Every structure is written in C-alpha cells, then in structure tokens.
Amino acid sequence: MNEDGRIFREAWIAGVQRHFPGDPKPGYITPWEETPEWEREAAAAVYGQVRDFLAISEGHAARLTREQKSRFVAICWTAQMFKHFKDPKPGYVADWADLPAWQQETDADIFERIEQTV
Numbered sequence: 573m574n575e576d577g578r579i580f581r582e583a584w585i586a587g588v589q590r591h592f593p594g595d596p597k598p599g600y601i602t603p604w605e606e607t608p609e610w611e612r613e614a615a616a617a618v619y620g621q622v623r624d625f626l627a628i629s630e631g632h633a634a635r636l637t638r639e640q641k642s643r644f645v646a647i648c649w650t651a652q653m654f655k656h657f658k659d660p661k662p663g664y665v666a667d668w669a670d671l672p673a674w675q676q677e678t679d680a681d682i683f684e685r686i687e688q689t690v
Contacts, residue, residue, distance in 0.1 A: 574612075574616070576616045578615075583681055584600075584678060585600075587679075588674070590678075591675075614649065614656060618649055622648070638677075645683050
C-alpha cells in the first residue's frame with residue numbers, strides 16, 4: 573500500500589510540474605515523506621481503484637481516452653475526500669468539468685502511470 577501511494581504521489585508531482593502554469597503551491601509538490609497521512613491513504617486507495625479497474629477490464633481500460641482516464645481518477649479522489657473530511661473544501665470535491673486544465677491533465681497522467689506499473 574505504501575509503495576502504491578508513493579507511485580500515485582510521484583505521478584501527481586510530475587504532472588503538476590509538467591502542466592501547472594507558473595509556480596505551483598508548495599503543498600502540490602510536497603515529497604511523499606512529508607505528505608500528511610490522510611493524503612497518503614487517499615493516494616494508495618485511488619491507486620488501488622485504478623489498478624483494480626484495469627484488472628477487471630482485463631487491460632481494456634487502457635483504451636479509454638485521456639479525458640475518461642482523468643475523470644476516473646478525479647471521481648475516485650473525490651470519494652476519498654468525502655471519506656477523510658466531514659466537510660471538504662469545495663475545490664477538493666469539484667466536478668471534473670470544474671477542475672483546472674492542469675489538474676485534468678495531471679489526473680490523466682496518474683492513470684497512465686498506474687497503467688505502466690500493473
């Protein structure tokens with residue numbers, strides 16, 4: 573589980589560095605070792621959901637568009653925010669269409685990174 577979350581977090585950081593316009597907030601690129609425990613748990617859970625989705629589809633989920641992959645990661649993350657916070661910030665649970673483009677692209681990158689590991 574720890575390694576799964578780390579892969580997710582490293583993919584997030586790489587995506588932020590690739591897609592974020594300007595300088596990202598420090599919290600966006602906090603290394604795994606300094607990431608709060610709730611966020612580590614959420615990262616590992618979403619990694620597991622993507623891994624299981626790929627397995628259940630017998631790998632055919634790889635044929636999804638980048639947008640579909642991104643939407644899947646985003647909805648899984650939103651569920652984790654509701655799990656970890658009684659009243660999450662609106663930005664934590666925003667609909668995919670309301671996310672900034674850099675975050676949509678980063679979520680797609682995360683899905684594709686997980687694809688590469690399974």
